[in-house]
Amino acid sequence: MTDTTLKDGSKLGSGVRRRISLPAIPLSVALAIAWIIAMLVVAALAEKIAPYGYTQLDLRNRLSAPGNVAHWLGTDELGRDVLSRLLVSIRISLLIAFGATAISAVVGTTLGFLAAHFRGLVEQLVLMLTDFQASMPFLIMALAVLAFFGNSLPLLIGLMGLFGWERYARIARGLAISANAQGYAAAVRQLGARPSRIYLRHILPNIASTLIVSTTLVFPEVILMESGLSFLGLGVQPPMTSLGNMVGYGREYLTRAPWIMLAPATTIVVTTLAVSVIGDWLRDKLDPTLQ
């Protein structure tokens, strides 16, 4: 889908068809893409490329500084290899971020389409929920849910999946309504197509570029939200580890071993930065109307 989007990127309703020449990628975007690919490779192969098990203790080498041959990024208070823990943390954090972004995109787009299709009461209900979601700080809602339900990885992914759905819902609703009012969707409807065909085969591919741009806005925020919760000790629980979780535990050793906290913190910052850079670039290319 990304492929057709790039080849055929045209804005809904504007009469102009824009083609994107793929080679003209700015250096910053190329670096950002390279970083994200590296992160994906790390996430996929974390256990294979990690020099040590992420819970493996080395009590003789506790809090050893980065740069030594045995432990490139040093060790933590229990002598666990920071690099190995970092690789596994990247996997967990990306798993949560991707899972959550996928859930929120699917939930939001579906609700937006339902609102556009049924209008009336359904639409009012969806709009009320999006208003509610947008007006309550998500961190507080997430903390409340965690307090009531306790914690587990599936719950955490599901909870994070409730983040940002309202943006997809608004976009999908708005674009579907305008597509239904005039143009290709109306044309296909009068051919006798069922709603599922109209929405999935026609409207969805046409608004995909806008939805993808929204994804690049939601994804880094999910990473920040999850790492924030984990940092507070309320997200990913030990012995499992995530980027925020590592920063949280590293803060205890800020004075003696700042590297424990700096390695995952840098990873968080660079990853969110990379996604934002790619998102800005895609937005300029695909959809200049989005803010």
Next chain:
Amino acid sequence: MGRYFAIRIGRAALTIVLVVTFAFVVLRLSGDPALMILGPEAPPEVLAAFRKAWGLDDPIWFQYLDYFGAIAKGELGRSMRDGRPAIELVLERIPATLALTVPAFLLKVALGIPAGIYAALHRGSAIDRAVMMTAVAGFTVPSFVLALLLVLVFAVQLGWLPSGGQDSWRHAILPIATLSLGGAAVLARFTRSAMLEVLGQPYIRTASAKGVPWRMVVTSHALPNAAIPTVTILGFMVGTLIAGAVVVESVFAWPGVGRLLVVAVANRDLAVVQCILLLVALTMVTSNLIVDFLYGFLDPRLRAKGAHA
């Protein structure tokens, strides 16, 4: 205009109803509310009395209405840890939170808005680029990382400031800096784009083409119009003052509402969590209402339309 405000107030009330409903649903889904609120050590006769008092044997919609009634009367349960009313615990933490968030908010406005306006008026200059880069950093550097970096530099390396606690005004500097820096960058970026949007409008070009001095164009045409979207985001920032304090208060061991929330969540002290949830909702809704009212007065189009209605 009356209709406009009626709709806003209705919406605000609806948000509160939704938050209470959210708390009710989550509370019911998570287990026996009597046990949850009173704790597992509560004697059986107390549990029975609680169930009777809260009408837990009644049909669910009746309980739902009852729950509203209880909250309206301020009966928000007792803390599991020390048995004090949750609302008391929360209220006594509010001054500490305000001591951080109010100065941080003022600092955000004092730094962010002038920087944004300057950057917009000097588009492409070194300061503009610096503002934009800082804004990106403000978005991508999470507050807990910023907080730890500030501690690392100013407390650990330089030893100028304490790294945590609430003993003197010097303890408040790093938390306030953490809270305001990121927000100021975001606000600067927002103000800049609002200004640029206004400066691109035909009426600005018309005004400057008519020979109105540029300074006048900016102060009497551009700024008032750019103020409208900026007020909206400021209102949103006021609403998130408590939420924003959660992380910072935890890092700096600052005894405010945010830290109370984190501790309450960790201990599953549900009465306290529920109380803070409602407090945040009330803050959000109130600040949104204030923004809507301001908006109504700031936006002449709304005023004009209201006059006809």
Next chain:
Amino acid sequence: MSAPLVEVSAISRSYSMRSGMFGRATAVHAVDGVSLSIPKGETLGLVGESGSGKSTTGRIVLGLEPPDRGDVRFDGKPMAALGTQAWRTQRARMQMIFQDPLGALDRRLPVASQIREPLDIHGIGTVAEREDRVRELLRAVELTPAHGARYPGALSGGQRQRIVLARALATKPDFLVCDEPVSALDVSIQAQVVNLLCDLQARLSLTLLFISHDLRVIRQISTIVAVMYLGRIVEIGSADDLFARPEHPYTQALVSASPAPGRRSAGRIVLSGDPPNPAARPNGCAFHPRCPRALARCASEVPVLSAIGDGRQVACHLVTGPHVQTRDAA
């Protein structure tokens, strides 16, 4: 004339329109008591200015929106309710050609797959048969299979409209509604597309409702012509007869403004007054403020559409009232 395929009786449709966010809602009568009957294999040309309700009439006739009052019968049976399975099945028998072919096509799909889409939707034929049918349809609209592989953006306006036509014909429908099908095209292309429509109509014995503001195009394709003004039909009759002897003053003005071979362009009637506004329809005959020959009663009494012989019907006090003999005045 054979039995009617489409029978429209006294349909009305109004919309509520708000002025601004806080304004009072006013009802706009887009269509008001329109009756039509289209015999099998004939083409009815529906002509009128913008705002006359001709497009709304087309959409109601096709079942794309329900009338507030009145009903539409297709092939002797009432139209299925909008959005039901029966309605969707019925779409295979009736199709629409849109004014804006680029808007009517999905820009992200090659046009061949869009021509095939009705066959996929209605489950007609095997995959191989559908592919054959697409090639056949492309030939029928005078395009080549190579065009089928392109995207709508890579085709010209005339080619796109041919694609829309091919898609509409895929399920071998009996009835087509063409809503200003050529007005977005260059004049030189217009003639080609209209000729193609005429050929296909004859070859496939289609029944057409052809909506246009352009009298030249209507004249070329229609066998019956209906003239609409502010939601009502003011005159209807066989095409040759109506163009030769327009009865209603509005029709006379339209015909005089449209040059035709073998007729002197002198004596053109220029209409004065405001163009029609559906939100503020004048009392009585809606045309009276612009009518060069309006009588006092035209401002108060609504003229009824009445037969005057030869299948002609006119809604005008001058024609149906005591002054029937005024036709020579034009």
